[in-house]
Amino acid sequence: MTDQGKSIVANNNLWVGTLVRSREASLVLLILALTATTNILNPRFLSPQSLKDLMLNVSIIALLVLGQTVIILMRQIDLSISSIVGITAFLSGTLFVNHPGIPNLVVVLIAVGAGLALGAVNAALIAWGKIPALITTLGTLYIFRGADYAWVHGRQVNAVNVPGSFLAVGTSTCLGIPLLTWIVLILLALFSIGLRQYRTGREFYAIGSNPGAAVLAGINVNRRVATGFLISGVIAGLAGALWLARFGTVDATAGEGIELSVITSTVVGGVAITGGVGTVVGAVLGALLLSVFSSTLVFLRVPSFWQQAFQGAMLLLAIAMDAYLAHRHALRSRVKWSHV
Amino acid sequence: MTTPAIELVDIHKSFGSTRVLEGVSLSLFPGEVHSLMGENGAGKSTLVKIMAGLHLPDKGSFRVNGREVLFRSTSQAQQVGVSVIYQEPALFRDLSIAENVFMHRQPKTAYGWIDYAEMNRSVAKHLNQLGVSLRPEDPVLGLSIADQQIVEIIKALTFEAKVLIMDEPTAALSLEEVKRLFQVVERLRSQGVALLFVSHRLEEVFAISQRITVMRDGRVVGSGAATEWTTEEVIRKMVGRSLDALYPKGSAEIGKVVLRVRELRRAGVFKDISFEVRQGEIVALAGLVGAGRTEVARAIFGIDPLDSGEVRIGEMVLANHTPEMAMKAGIGLVPEDRQQQGLVMEMTTMRNATLTVLRRVQRFGLVSRRKEWEIASRWTKRMQLKGHIEEPVNVLSGGNQQKVVLAKWLATRPKLLIVDEPTRGVDVGAKSEVHRTLSQLAKEGMAVMMISSDLPEVIGMADRILVMHEGKLTAELARSDATEETIMFAATGQTESKAGDKANAAPGKQK
Secondary structure (H helix, E strand, O other): OHHHHHHHOOOOOOHHHHHHHOHHHHHHHHHHHHHHHHHHHOHHHHOHHHHHHHHHHHHHHHHHHHHHHHHHHOOOOOOOHHHHHHHHHHHHHHHHHHOOOOOHHHHHHHHHHHHHHHHHHHHHHHHHOOOOHHHHHHHHHHHHHHHHHHHHOOOOEOHHHOOHHHHHHHHOEEOOEEHHHHHHHHHHHHHHHHHHHOHHHHHHHHHHHOHHHHHHOOOOHHHHHHHHHHHHHHHHHHHHHHHHHHHOOEOOOOOOOHHHHHHHHHHHOOOOOOOOOOOHHHHHHHHHHHHHHHHHHHHOOOOOHHHHHHHHHHHHHHHHHHHHHHHHHHHHHHHHHOOO | OOOOOEEEEEEEEEEOOEEEEEEEEEEEOOOOEEEEEEOOOOOHHHHHHHHHOOOOOOEEEEEEOOEEOOOOOHHHHHHOOEEEEOOOOOOOOOOEHHHHHHOOOOOEOOOOOEOHHHHHHHHHHHHHHOOOOOOOOOEOOOOOHHHHHHHHHHHHHHOOOOEEEEEOOOOOOOHHHHHHHHHHHHHHHHOOOEEEEEOOOHHHHHHHOOEEEEEEOOEEEEEEEHHHOOHHHHHHHHHOOOOOOOOOOOOOOOOOEEEEEEEEEEOOOEEEEEEEEEOOOEEEEEEOOOOOHHHHHHHHHOOOOOOEEEEEEOOEEEOOOOHHHHHHHOEEEEOOOHHHHHOOOOOEHHHHHOHHHHHHHEEOOEEOHHHHHHHHHHHHHHOOOOOOOOOEHHHOOHHHHHHHHHHHHHOOOOOEEEEEOOOOOOOHHHHHHHHHHHHHHHHOOOEEEEEOOOHHHHHHHOOEEEEEEOOEEEEEEEHHHOOHHHHHHHHOOOOHHHHHHHOOOOOOEEO
């Protein structure tokens, strides 16, 4: 959203201000610079195959980032998404195994429905049970995963049991872009419009920006927070079905640990962890940046254990930059105050 | 006479056993600025909150344009045209001015999308009308308090507010900003809006209002056209109550200087603060809420940094000190907000009372229960604290909690004890015990600095009274010179000479 960016530099045009005028623009620049540099060092980096891999790798994270953005905008957090992905991925697989010939769309709808139901558990505990989201979703992260393990019981769904038409979502392309990526791009457009052009979308921002003022403005904060967790659940359910399409083979560990990558991407993408600031486009660019970065490290033959360290460093860098800007801003506003 | 835009008749309101409003009647007329004055705790804020729809009155009727109404929520109040602007606006700082104005009721286009163009146009129109050079797309983040109030005013205008209530809107504004706000107020008044202006600043009240009402102890004690009032009359009505409570400051021998501060300054908060406190002396720091009294105490104790000035305890100069250093030097601070700053509510009385002296209750680096018990019981007995010292403090009454806080600081055996509003929210019995303890401590040679908004308490307890107004010391009064009028004059920033001749009060030493 552009007016967020404009905001910070209202009456100051230092270079820092210019850089953050649009978080999206700076992310795009970073991604391009990184890609160009890596390609010079290793020209295979921009081969069609590796580009396709890159897009497929980022897609599921980017999808989950959409739901997480809505949550973080409201100063909440959803850690349980990876477990919802795990359950719904295996659920989709067993549906194909147990009901050969079941239409793909029905499977996706059931996975989404399951995601909705699990999201409803979070929503109820947080919005009406008044348990902080961090605790609730940490709890459900373990509960859902535990239930997943108990149910799967060491089994595995293999690609041979999944119809080719379903797996095609994860492999075939249209105009050079994988179908999976198209799905994410369409949802990205819808989320972007929803958050910008509809009252409900703006109210998510309002709640994260100042919950007390949101109540005074007549916003039903509980209902909005609940809606956010339902959206996050639905997105995670869809991501579960697509996980199966992408990988074909699913066991009880599907998606494990992915929630941290999703939250990192969202924050690197400019969605403030304190709520009220950020866009889905920025968050998805954050996911893309981290993904390009990981590929770069692979192409430059950096040992894989460094990848996580770099990811963490980028997260801290992003947060430190936000904190620095907020601090500078606070100082400026304090000066305006002094007049006694 | 025209119909009042809003009319309150015989409003009563109690919180628990405290009666806050006892039969208040008030009428606001279109095209009139009505000022509401009164001391801290007179019930002004509660009245404002009732009009805003935040509280329901226990009794009394409420008419808007002659029609009986009952506000159960802020949005109901807004819908019939009553809007409130608080001292600290509640806005979404991450969103634009226009979005703040229209949140939850944004205009929509034919496709159901938010009509940003229309929204910005509408807000731009209001900004223009008020003569304010802000843009609707500007974010609220970084706006001054004055500009944020403008945003709130525009919000009220888009609700087509017929009644606009401003609760101390000028408290955080500079002179220039106040001027601009008054221009806006004047413009709204000429458009037929009824305004209620709550303020402590007498000169402002006389500058803009057509009608003045004074409240005291939950009642209206005077109301009339502004031309019928004089400054002295307003002040007399605000404070005029009998000194019936007993405040037993016994005589104590005044000894050496314990605390000496020189030219303390913290930008935007207070400046030119110089005074001293001696052994055996109780010095009160009086003034209205927001005058900077607590801030001075925090700076002396080392919580907030000073921009310049010197704090001296005995012969020792404290510079850039931390609270820990202040405690070592012999300062104890009993904060105003007991629950937030003074006590750990879940811990026992014993634990709380010894938190400040953990080192002394240690043995081999571990806390010794026996020593804890010894120290805690010594002080709590002396304070006649009710309840067992091994019970958590959150089961105690407000007065007893205050005693625990006092005990906690007394255990450090300070040379200087700073108490901030020691008896606010405390029942009468506990109040006199707190007073007796402070008096006893002074007698034993402790220097006491007491911040209080309770004028009878100030006059009854203090040997000397320092009065602050907007970050500056405006008067220093000896006990014999202090009356509620002289203190109130200084606290509202009136010149001392005026107080002297017109209110017939004894003049104090001019600072």
